[in-house]
Structures are given as structure tokens and as C-alpha cells.
Amino acid sequence: MAKRANQVIQRLEKQLDEFQPQAENLDETIERVKALNVTAQNLIAIYSQEIQPLASSVKSFSSQLKVLAEQVNQLNTITTAADFGSESELAQTPNQRTAAILTVISDATKAEQRLIQARNKTTVFFQFAGGHREQAEALSAALKAKGYYVPGEDREGGAARKHEVRYFHLDDKETAERLADEATAALQSLGYSDHDVLNVVAESFISYRGKKPRPGVVELWLEIPPR
Incomplete structure (x- = not known):
């Protein structure tokens, strides 16, 4: 009986010795998985804090540039028409141009503020x-x-x-x-x-x-x- 018990113990000890490297590899694998999970979280954070707001900002600025281009065309039309108009019409043209430019600047500033707020989330x-x-x-x-x-x-x-x-x-x-x-x-x-x-x-x-x-x-x- 004692001999059989010793054989069982020896067999168990051998199995434990064989499993030890696997256990160490398992611990290492678990740590790698945790690290990969954190890396994924960081990538999501980079997207949410930087890339996504930047893309939104670029889209917003593109829209503002399109508006500016349309307003410039309108102002050119106004200026051209004013060249053949009265003095009162000529006096109104600079004011219209200034108002349009101030509107675009205001819209661009708001877009920039939205970008900053998104980055700070x-x-x-x-x-x-x-x-x-x-x-x-x-x-x-x-x-x-x-x-x-x-x-x-x-x-x-x-x-x-x-x-x-x-x-x-x-x-x-x-x-x-x-x-x-x-x-x-x-x-x-x-x-x-x-x-x-x-x-x-x-x-x-x-x-x-x-x-x-x-x-x-x-x-x-x-x-x-x-x-």
C-alpha cells in the first residue's frame, strides 16, 4: 500500500513539474491579453478625443470655406453691379463685405471651440x-x-x-x-x-x-x- 501511495505521489509530482511551464505561460498570456485590452482602450480614446473631433472640425471648416466662396461670389456680383450704380449703393458694398467676413470668422471660431470641447471630453x-x-x-x-x-x-x-x-x-x-x-x-x-x-x-x-x-x-x- 505504501509503495502504491509513493508511486501515486511521484506521478503527481511529475505531472506538476510538467504543468509548471504551462502555468507560467498561462500567466504571461493573461498579462498580454490585459495589455492588449488597454491598448485597445487607448486606441478608442485617441479616436474619440482626437481623430473623431478633428474629422468633424475638418468637415465643419470645409463647409465654412464653401460658404465663404459663395459669399465672395455674391460680393463680387454686388461690387460689379455697384460700379454702375448710385453713390449710395457704392457706400453699402464695403459694409456688406465686412458683415459677410465677420460671419465666416464667427462660424469658424465656433467650429474651433467645438473641436476643443470634444478633445477635452x-x-x-x-x-x-x-x-x-x-x-x-x-x-x-x-x-x-x-x-x-x-x-x-x-x-x-x-x-x-x-x-x-x-x-x-x-x-x-x-x-x-x-x-x-x-x-x-x-x-x-x-x-x-x-x-x-x-x-x-x-x-x-x-x-x-x-x-x-x-x-x-x-x-x-x-x-x-x-x-
């Missing part, structure tokens, strides 16, 4: 547990109305029993705290009571040693009570 990656997707989408809509960019809602088991906003850079601390307060207020406005949902709080992940999201990106981890 905080990207929020939303991980949730519990509840239904419709509930998570309702919260996302409330946060979007507050000016946040929320790419989507990811169901994540790790969000169970969590009510936190994670920030990874010191410059995002105030933003995370504001988001935590606004998420709490949004949940209350959606009909959740204090008994259902604890206050959302900001949690520092500045010392996190893994790959971090880029500045301007925070994460909302939330368990949503089922309804």
Missing part, C-alpha cells in the same frame, strides 16, 4: 455586473448627457460589489471625483435608492504596475442592482 470605460444591459445603457446615456464619452458597456464579473471610478494619472483625480459624484447622482435620478446603490467613489490606481490607460481615460466599475 473624458473617456469612460464602463464595466458593470448584475442588473440588465438596459440599466447600464441608461446610466451611460445619463453620463453622456453630462459631457462624458462612453464607448460602451462591458459586462465584467470583476465589477461585482464595486462602486468606483478608477483613475491612473494624478491629472485625472479631480475628473474621477467629479464623475463619481455625477454617477451617484445619475443613479439616484434613475430611481435607485441609497439602499440599492452605495455612493460611487474615486479610487487611485496611480501605482498600478500594469499597462495603464492614457491620460484622460478613467474606468467606472459598478454592480447594478437587478430590477
Whole structure:
């Protein structure tokens, strides 16, 4: 019996030795997957914070240039007509030209301001547990109305029993705290009571040693009570 037990133990030890490299490779694979996920998040953030607003701005400026070209043609027509008109018509032409130019400048300035506002939007990656997707989408809509960019809602088991906003850079601390307060207020406005949902709080992940999201990106981890 003892001999058989020793044989079983030796066989188990051999299997453990053989599995060890695989376990190490598994840990490494998990870390790589996490890093790839963060890279994907960063690419989404770059698109939402820079590329998408830039494309919108270019489209807006193109539209403004088209308007300007049309106005210049109209002004040329006015000027040409005024050459053969009365002195009062000649006096009106510079004023019309000035008004048209000021309008284009104003529109271009507004387009630039929209670009700046879009770039300054905080990207929020939303991980949730519990509840239904419709509930998570309702919260996302409330946060979007507050000016946040929320790419989507990811169901994540790790969000169970969590009510936190994670920030990874010191410059995002105030933003995370504001988001935590606004998420709490949004949940209350959606009909959740204090008994259902604890206050959302900001949690520092500045010392996190893994790959971090880029500045301007925070994460909302939330368990949503089922309804």
C-alpha cells in the first residue's frame, strides 16, 4: 500500500513539474491579453478625443470655406453691379463685405471651440455586473448627457460589489471625483435608492504596475442592482 501511495505521489509530482511551464505561460498570456485590452482602450480614446473631433472640425471648416466662396461670389456680383450704380449703393458694398467676413470668422471660431470641447471630453470605460444591459445603457446615456464619452458597456464579473471610478494619472483625480459624484447622482435620478446603490467613489490606481490607460481615460466599475 505504501509503495502504491509513493508511486501515486511521484506521478503527481511529475505531472506538476510538467504543468509548471504551462502555468507560467498561462500567466504571461493573461498579462498580454490585459495589455492588449488597454491598448485597445487607448486606441478608442485617441479616436474619440482626437481623430473623431478633428474629422468633424475638418468637415465643419470645409463647409465654412464653401460658404465663404459663395459669399465672395455674391460680393463680387454686388461690387460689379455697384460700379454702375448710385453713390449710395457704392457706400453699402464695403459694409456688406465686412458683415459677410465677420460671419465666416464667427462660424469658424465656433467650429474651433467645438473641436476643443470634444478633445477635452473624458473617456469612460464602463464595466458593470448584475442588473440588465438596459440599466447600464441608461446610466451611460445619463453620463453622456453630462459631457462624458462612453464607448460602451462591458459586462465584467470583476465589477461585482464595486462602486468606483478608477483613475491612473494624478491629472485625472479631480475628473474621477467629479464623475463619481455625477454617477451617484445619475443613479439616484434613475430611481435607485441609497439602499440599492452605495455612493460611487474615486479610487487611485496611480501605482498600478500594469499597462495603464492614457491620460484622460478613467474606468467606472459598478454592480447594478437587478430590477
